[in-house]
Amino acid sequence: MTGAHSGLRLLAEPDGRESRDRLEILTALINGPGFDPLLRADVIKVPTEHPVFGWGCRVSRCQRSAHGTSDLCDTHRQQRVSRGGDEAERAEFLRTAEPLPLTTAAFTGPCRVSGCERLALGHRYRLCARHDNRWRKASAREHDTELDLDEWLATEVPYPSFGVCSAASCRDGAGSPLGLCPNHDQRYERAGRPGGAELPGGWFHSHERDPSSIAVRYRDEKVFRQWCREADPLLRIGEINLLGLHPLLRAEIKWGLFAHQRQNPRTRWLPVDVQNLVNNCRAMDSLTGFDLDNCSRRARGLTKEMLQSLRVVYVTPSQTREAGYLEFGSLRGRIPRFQQPL
Template identity: 25%
Template sequence: MTISAIAAVPALESVDPLVEAISPEFLQLMGWDPQVRLLFIPRDHPQFSAPACLIEGCSKMVYYAFQQGLCVGCMRRWETSGQSIEEFTGTAKRYWRAIGEVICGVPQCARPSTGLAKPLCSSHQYQQRRVYKISVEEFVRHPDVVPLEGFGICHVAACHRQRQSPTGYCPAHAQRRRNAIRQGTLGDEDHWRRTTNGIPQHGVVSLRGLPDRVVNEILYGLQERVREGVMQKDYLLRPFCDQARSQQIATLTEVDAGSFSRHTRHIASGFLKHLSRFGLSPETERHKDIWSGYAFGLTGSLYFDKITQSWLREATKAWALDDIPKRRGKSKQTIQSHINAIVQLSDSLRLNRPDQGVDVRAVARDDITVFLTRLRFLNEQDTISAYQHVRMVRYVRRLLNRMRTLGLARPDQPLHGLCETFVLGPRTFRTTSRTGKPARTFRSK
C-alpha cells in the first residue's frame, strides 16, 4: 500500500503552539504526513531498532533475550511445533497474517484482496472464477481485465486500509464487525467506528481518529522521549494510542490510565511529564504556589502552598528565586527544607494569632517567641528531632534576614509594614539526648 492510496483527512491545526515545538527533522524521521497520520517506525534508528526475527521473510523485531531470537508470533508457533529452535528456524516461513493489507493482484487495481490465498479483490475474483474461468496468473495478464477504482478508506476512524465495498469496511474490520454482531457486543455502530482499534501492522502506528490536540501531544511527547534517549517500541506505543482513541479524550491530560498495562502507563506518564514542562520558564512558574523544578534546572517540585499568609508566601518565593541560581547541583531538597521551616513559622502564626497572621503589620516580636516555644514543644513531643529543631530556627533566621536585605520590606513589596523586631537574633540552643544527658550544643549562624 502506498501513501497515495490513503484518502486525505484534515490537516493538523497550525495554531497549536505544540506544532511549532515539533522539529521538521523528527517528523521526517517518523515519515509523518499530517494528511495520512501514520507513524512509520525507523528501523535504522538506534532507539527504535532491535534484532530482526530469525525466521526467513519475517519483518518483525526481537526485543527480549527470552524470545530465542524470534518475534512474539514466531515464538508461539515454535513453542507448539515440538521442534528444536534450530529445526524451527531452519524450516519455518513467515506467518501469513504478518503481511498486512494486500491489494488486488490486477495491476493498478485499488481494491483490497480477500486474503493471501485469494490475491484478487471480490469483483475480479468473480470474473476470474465465473466469467473467464482461468488461473489467477492468466487472469491478471488478460487484455480485457481492467483495474478498478477503490471504494475509499475503511469507515473505522483508526484504519487506513481500503474498503471492500462502497458502504462497508476493509476486510479485517468487516470480519471484526461480524464477530461483534454475533457476540452482541457491537452496540452503537457509529461509536464502534470511532473507538475500535486499527489493524496492527508492524512498524506502523496509527494516529488517525484522534483529535488534533492529542495528535500534537503524542508527536511532541515522542520527540522529547527520543531526545532523552528512551528506547521506543511500536508494540507499546500502538496500544497507548488505541486507548486514547477508545476513551475519546480531547487532550492527553484527560486520559484514564487505570486500564493500561504497566508498560503503557509508563509511556503515558512520560508523555504527561513532557507536556507539563512545555512552555515552562522561571517567569511562568514564579507566580504559582507549586513550582516545577524543571524550569529552574532542578528535579521534582518546590511547594509553597502550605504557607497560608500571602505576604510570607510571596516573600519566600522571592527568596527562592534569588537563592536557586547561587546553588550548585540538584539542590532542590535543601531549598525545600528552607521553605518547610517557613511553613512551621506560618503554622505558628495561623494557630496563635487572632487574624491567623494575615495582616503583616500586626505581627510582632511576641510571635517569634511563640514560634520558638512551639518548636520546643514539637521537639519535646518527638514530632521533630533536636537536629530538626535547631535547623528550622537557623533557616527561619537566615530567610527573614535575607528577605530584608533583598528589599522586601520596602513599599509595594510583600513585607512592607512588617515590624522590625520580627527577626531572630544570634542564639544558642542546647538539646537533650534520649538518655536525658546534655547533648551537643548548636549555635545558629
C-alpha cells in the first residue's frame, strides 16, 4: 500500500472517544497565539483583498466576486477572453473596464418603525409585513391627500421579533412564527415542506400581533427539525459560514484553512468554493468521511489538502511507521512537506 493511501486509512472516521480527542487538540491549536484570528469565527468574513482568500474582482471598484481560478468576475473574465492580448493589454483592460454592481441584495435589514424587531420587506418603504399592511391601509384611507410617511412612522408602535431563523446555518431573523427567515421559508417551500410545518389559517390577521399565541402545526416535527439542521446558508459574497456544523468538522475546516494559508499562500481559495465544500459535508461529523470519488474537482482538491494538514495533527510518528511512511511536517518541524514515503 502506498504512503498516500495509508495516510487516508489512518484518517478514517473517528469513534466517539477519538472524536473528542481530536476536537480537543484542534481547539487548543485554534485558540493558540499563532492562529489567524480571522479564521476563528464561525462566520468568517473575508476582506476583499485578502492575500489567500480574497474574493474581489481585480477591476477597480467592481463589487462582484472573482470567478473560479480567475481574479476577475465572470462578466469581466468573458470580456477579457474576447479581447485576448498580452499582459500589456491586460493592464489596459483593468484600467478601462467599467466596474459592475452586485445584482442582488443579501438582506434588507430591520423595519423602519422605531424599535420594531421584525425584518423589512424588500421594497422601497423598508417596512415589516405588518407595518407594510398598516401603511397601505392608512394610505388608501387618504383619498384626496397624500399621507406623510415620516409622520405616520412616528405614530406606529413596534412589534416583537419572531426570533432567529430555525435553520442551524442561519443567523437572520425569522419572518413569521413558523421560525424561518424569508430566504429559508422560500427554500422550505421549494423542498416540498418536509415534515409539513404550517401556521393556522388566518394567523396574520387574528394572532400576528402576539406571536407567542400561535401554535405551529406539524405532520412530523422531527423531519422538519432535520431539514432545519441540514439546510444550507444563504450564499453571501465574501463569507464562509460554518454555523450548524458538527464541532469537530467545524474545527477541521478552520484548521485546514489556516494550514493552507501557511503552507500554500500563493494558491487562492475563493470563499464561494470553500462554502460549497462546507455545504456538501454539512451532515457529516468529520471531514474524514467526505466522499472524494463523488464530488467536484474543486471540492476534491480542497478536501485532499485539508486532510493532508489534519494528518500532521492526528497521526503519531509510530502510526505512520506502521503504515509504511514517515511524517516530517509536524507542528514543530521546519520541513514544509507533510509526508515523505519510505
